[in-house]
Amino acid sequence: MPLNEGFRKRALDELIEWLRITSVSSLPEHKSDVERAAEFVRQALTKAGMTRTELIRRGEGHPMVYGEWLGAPGKPTVLFYGHYDVQPPDPLDEWKSPPFEPDIRGNDIFGRGTSDDKGQTWIQVKAVEWLMERDGRLPVNVKFILEGEEEAGGEAITAYVGEKPPQLAADVVVICDTEMFAPEMPTICTGLRGIVYGEIHVEGPKQDLHSGVYGGAAPNPLMAVAEILTALKDKDGHIQIPGFYDRVVKPTDAEYAAWKTLPFNEAEYLEKEVGSAALTGEPGFSVFERTWARPTFEVHGIKGGFTGEGAKTVIPAKAVAKVSLRLVADQDPDEVVKQVAAAVEAACPKGVRARFVLLHGAGPSLVNTSNRFVQASAQAMEEVFGATTVYMRSGGSIPIVGTFAEHMGIPSVLMGFGLPDDNLHSPNEKFHLPNFYRGIESVALYLKRLG
Numbered sequence: 001m002p003l004n005e006g007f008r009k010r011a012l013d014e015l016i017e018w019l020r021i022t023s024v025s026s027l028p029e030h031k032s033d034v035e036r037a038a039e040f041v042r043q044a045l046t047k048a049g050m051t052r053t054e055l056i057r058r059g060e061g062h063p064m065v066y067g068e069w070l071g072a073p074g075k076p077t078v079l080f081y082g083h084y085d086v087q088p089p090d091p092l093d094e095w096k097s098p099p100f101e102p103d104i105r106g107n108d109i110f111g112r113g114t115s116d117d118k119g120q121t122w123i124q125v126k127a128v129e130w131l132m133e134r135d136g137r138l139p140v141n142v143k144f145i146l147e148g149e150e151e152a153g154g155e156a157i158t159a160y161v162g163e164k165p166p167q168l169a170a171d172v173v174v175i176c177d178t179e180m181f182a183p184e185m186p187t188i189c190t191g192l193r194g195i196v197y198g199e200i201h202v203e204g205p206k207q208d209l210h211s212g213v214y215g216g217a218a219p220n221p222l223m224a225v226a227e228i229l230t231a232l233k234d235k236d237g238h239i240q241i242p243g244f245y246d247r248v249v250k251p252t253d254a255e256y257a258a259w260k261t262l263p264f265n266e267a268e269y270l271e272k273e274v275g276s277a278a279l280t281g282e283p284g285f286s287v288f289e290r291t292w293a294r295p296t297f298e299v300h301g302i303k304g305g306f307t308g309e310g311a312k313t314v315i316p317a318k319a320v321a322k323v324s325l326r327l328v329a330d331q332d333p334d335e336v337v338k339q340v341a342a343a344v345e346a347a348c349p350k351g352v353r354a355r356f357v358l359l360h361g362a363g364p365s366l367v368n369t370s371n372r373f374v375q376a377s378a379q380a381m382e383e384v385f386g387a388t389t390v391y392m393r394s395g396g397s398i399p400i401v402g403t404f405a406e407h408m409g410i411p412s413v414l415m416g417f418g419l420p421d422d423n424l425h426s427p428n429e430k431f432h433l434p435n436f437y438r439g440i441e442s443v444a445l446y447l448k449r450l451g
Contacts, residue, residue, distance in 0.1 A: 139451025178416030
């Protein structure tokens, strides 16, 4: 189902126009831009042949965009999910071209949102439009729910899906927001880690104290934070929170076998992707296991006391550590929050008070590769790319995947077309244009196979 040149050019031109809209959802000054990006894709869905489109609002947040075409009675219903909001572009001085002025260099298009996730969401929209233009109808029923808050917590869509709206009823969710394992290697992601993100708050003296006058007698919340963190995770990377590993499900033999076939060089991974002196983590587990199938505990920042230029000898009254725990099947975020809170309290040194404050959480997801919707996507990608589709997991989190499974009971097919070096959330984000076009063809062929 190759695209003609006219359609390819139009799809790219329209994507560039969409990419120019600075839909940074986390910055209030871009609220009107996020609205423009939402209306842009709503109109695109109408143009693609959706018989109903609308903006769905929940509270004061950014709108969700809904579209549907239900003209295939008796056929499956596919729900496409994507997001049109993007990360802030900082630091600007590291971009080789302006982040919101898309620039094509070679076979790549550079700009914020090119891969995450405007470019991949546009694949879905254009696949449907391509079929409608070619055949005058779709082989299956199609719905879209595209959000504008994925990069800012996704609270609105989580609440909306939790209501189990009949409007979203479907047989499968298709998400293009992941990457291929390597160039020219069609890939389906079968598992995502969940997340519990929060803060450890420690309070000690009633006010900051002079370390010369009170040092040696007064408790230090910054030291207490360090003691708590090292009590929760040892130097070998083993998480010491009681009960934390109890629900962890080991990968299947088939997964292990599949992972062994993936082209991976640990030394190259260390040098080119990580860039540190050595890799760390739990002994006895491979890199794939540690990043895809094992839970983690990471520290993202510690604040408290004096961090300015020069010296100030102060014992701080308070300290905060920002931490996250990545979860794997079958860990439950609510249970993990309770475990962490109890472990923080148990590890709290004398003289201070410590508590864990949850900021947000989401469950892990895992899809069986024998699922017929997964099989159909693998076959479609294989036909378009001319190579065997491989299966992998991702260490990251797409919280809505677990939400769809929990509240609507439907699987998610993660057929992504990004590449490992696309610089997601970083300067010089890019998308490989051959994957953009082949992605449109793959999704269109997938819908044909389902029908």
